[in-house]
Amino acid sequence: MADGKYARVERERRFLLAGEPDRRAVTATRRLTDRYLTGTRLRLREMVHLETGEAVYKLTQKLPGDQPDWGLTTTCYLSPAEYRVFATLPGAVLAKTRYSVPPLGIDVFDAPLAPLVLAEAEFDSEAEARAFRPPAGAIAEVTADPRFTGGRLVTVEPGELRGWLAEYGLQLAVLQ
Template sequence: MSGEPLRPGKYALVERERRFLLPGPPDPGAVVERRAIVDRYLTGTRLRLRRVELPAGGFELKLTQKIPTFMPGAVQGLITNTYLSQAEYDLLATLPGAVLSKTRLSLPPVGVDIFEGHLRGLVLAEAEFATDDEARSFVPPAASVAEVTDDPRFTGGRLVRASRAELVAWLAEYGVADAGG
């Protein structure tokens, strides 16, 4: 898709988001909502299975396709979501893939992801936008260490394949100590 114009359609939407590296989790008192998320990136594809535990109980299951733009800025590419039944999710979960787990905290206007497992210590804030103007005018969270929107290492598809040593080195580049040691 590199160099091609985005062609949103009936199902694929333009995804606009900016990501920011945080030095640690936010103040718990500021959290409006908390959700546990498990993402399974299906090997050799642009597909992600997602299970979200909802605050009110129950869960949401989705299959997402992301087609990146490979261009700098808030426009990340096209995104298509399909909501799944438990049986559909269970069938797709048998495909080879790599798993990433995180807790998403809602602190409007951002969501803050606190990663688990080999990515412990990584905390990212993310803001989504309906228009390019909204994305350009967004003021980053005061606690952010750096904007990593254009750093492909801080996308889910890359993070899920990162080793612990790689993550520690990437965080050090931004001056963030290995908080998850």
């Protein structure tokens, strides 16, 4: 798949983790609030860097590719005023804390998905992605499982998520 005129290829792999990362390995921490706009393939994101307080606002469209772990992504960076306009649109919200533990971004989800923890890594080439070894503490790779994408997780009920996790041998009793 080639980059489009406005979109870029996104190659990523996702992993289900049993717990949060060792904080000593974390290089940056961000709070992400994602609003999946109703009736669209668009995600509005507020990303706040906890170390600096700086906020970044994005409007992103992710389109599936010809492989489950590759897709096309188009992102527009927004001003705070533009973000506020889009934030008035109907959508479902998903909140999480992202810990950077290079080369991974490790997402620790807020309620009602807590204590779900997913790690993801992005790659510049297919060869690099294929050569990557799962991180320590990975329960399973969920790259090809569409249930573990933000667009699907934003609508999942805790009981349903418990069932999905049980399929991977993970029991998280804290889910409500």
